[in-house]
Amino acid sequence: MPTSQTLRPGGGWRPAALLVKLGPFGESGLRLVRRTMPWEWRDVASQPLWMVAALVLALVVRAQRRGRWDPRACRVGLRGRTAVVTGANTGIGKFVALDLARRGARVILACRSEARGSAAVQDIRQRSGNDNVHLRILDTSSLASVRKFAAGILKEEKQLHILVNNAGASGLARSITEDGLELSFATNHVGPFLLTNLLLDLLKRSAPARIVNVSSANHWYGEVNFSHFHGNNLNYRMGKVYSNTKLHNILCTNELALRLKGTDVTANSLHPGMVMTEVMRNYNWLLRFLFNLVGIFFFKSSEEGAVSTIYCAVAEETEGITGKYFDGDCSLVLPSPSARDPALARKDFEFCDQLVSNL
Ligand SMILES: NC(=O)c1ccc[n+]([C@@H]2O[C@H](COP(=O)([O-])OP(=O)(O)OC[C@H]3O[C@@H](n4cnc5c(N)ncnc54)[C@H](OP(=O)(O)O)[C@@H]3O)[C@@H](O)[C@H]2O)c1
Numbered sequence: 001m002p003t004s005q006t007l008r009p010g011g012g013w014r015p016a017a018l019l020v021k022l023g024p025f026g027e028s029g030l031r032l033v034r035r036t037m038p039w040e041w042r043d044v045a046s047q048p049l050w051m052v053a054a055l056v057l058a059l060v061v062r063a064q065r066r067g068r069w070d071p072r073a074c075r076v077g078l079r080g081r082t083a084v085v086t087g088a089n090t091g092i093g094k095f096v097a098l099d100l101a102r103r104g105a106r107v108i109l110a111c112r113s114e115a116r117g118s119a120a121v122q123d124i125r126q127r128s129g130n131d132n133v134h135l136r137i138l139d140t141s142s143l144a145s146v147r148k149f150a151a152g153i154l155k156e157e158k159q160l161h162i163l164v165n166n167a168g169a170s171g172l173a174r175s176i177t178e179d180g181l182e183l184s185f186a187t188n189h190v191g192p193f194l195l196t197n198l199l200l201d202l203l204k205r206s207a208p209a210r211i212v213n214v215s216s217a218n219h220w221y222g223e224v225n226f227s228h229f230h231g232n233n234l235n236y237r238m239g240k241v242y243s244n245t246k247l248h249n250i251l252c253t254n255e256l257a258l259r260l261k262g263t264d265v266t267a268n269s270l271h272p273g274m275v276m277t278e279v280m281r282n283y284n285w286l287l288r289f290l291f292n293l294v295g296i297f298f299f300k301s302s303e304e305g306a307v308s309t310i311y312c313a314v315a316e317e318t319e320g321i322t323g324k325y326f327d328g329d330c331s332l333v334l335p336s337p338s339a340r341d342p343a344l345a346r347k348d349f350e351f352c353d354q355l356v357s358n359l
Pocket of ligand 1: 089110112116141166214216217271272274277
């Protein structure tokens with residue numbers, strides 16, 4: 001078996017040596033590698049052009065992760081305003097809640113875990129210097145929990161100006177909830193749909209108000225089939241169920257926006273970009289590893305990933321805009337053809353409305 005010394009007179013490490021040492025090819029493998037990889041790391045390092053090109057590429061990749069809109073440059077204040085952010089204990093939702101708290105809003109973190117939610121409240125209070133940040137328990141997968149949470153808000157809050165439906169999960173295993181709903185559909189769509197409807201009158205009374213629904217570019221792979229809501233005819237491969245739920249998010253947001261015409265309450269949906277959060281927690285270790293590996297170079301941090309949601313929730317530029325879909329860089333873009341089908345949106349909204357009123 002050749003060693004790295006025999007492979008490279010003068011000693012030292014090079015990729016070809018390592019490949020042959022580890023691989024099953026022996027000397028013929030080495031010849032093949034020499035033919036196909038006739039370079040060494042020091043060749044790369046000794047060429048300043050490579051270094052400059054790599055640096056420029058890294059800067060370009062880094063720059064494109066950032067949205068066009070900078071929340072720190074946005075001077076909109078929210079003193080006297082109330083906001084609810086679901087799934088605000090981690091990831092995108094936590095940075096959205098932090099930004100709203102920094103602007104002086106009364107912020108209600110709607111989280112399912114008392115421990116994780118309380119830790120986020122303490123952290124956000126400390127970092128924003130705003131003590132008007134509170135935790136209320138909400139599990140979007142349970143309609144009873146949604147109703148209890150909404151009843152609490154209606155009792156405690158005189159006004160509600162911003163509702164951010166951010167809580168969501170991908171890769172959940174096949175399961176049916178106590179309401180007879182498929183778990184991903186309940187968590188990502190039916191729970192948030194019911195929550196929005198229960199808080200709608202309060203939002204209207206507080207107008208101008210904004211509803212922001214965090215969807216995903218994955219909705220392009222989604223399809224609408226109403227039997228999915230009860231767990232029938234679903235394909236659980238490659239995040240397909242998640243994609244379906246994210247398509248419903250956009251359809252119902254669009255129909256809601258139409259129904260809210262003239263109320264000064266807007267409703268928009270968005271894709272936050274590819275963001276390094278805990279979103280892959282329900283996938284196997286290999287997919288998580290690959291997501292994190294690629295993410296180091298190409299994905300946004302949670303703080304960067306919160307920008308398009310904050311843009312929809314507070315920016316002057318989005319004032320009065322409704323029924324639209326925004327991209328991770330805060331541009332107004334077209335969602336998939338199914339997502340912009342008004343007849344399908346109306347049918348979807350009516351179906352969900354009927355569904356929650358019967359449960
Ligand atoms: N990260 C991305 O690349 C990406 C891309 C497109 C869209 N999105 C969307 O962005 C939103 C935020 O995701 P994220 O990336 O920040 O993921 P995350 O780090 O996993 O955060 C998800 C949040 O949702 C909460 N949540 C999940 N199920 C819930 C339930 N049944 N009831 C209440 N809260 C629940 C989680 O609470 P626990 O901590 O208690 O579980 C957590 O606070 C999601 O809607 C996701 O679909 C993310």
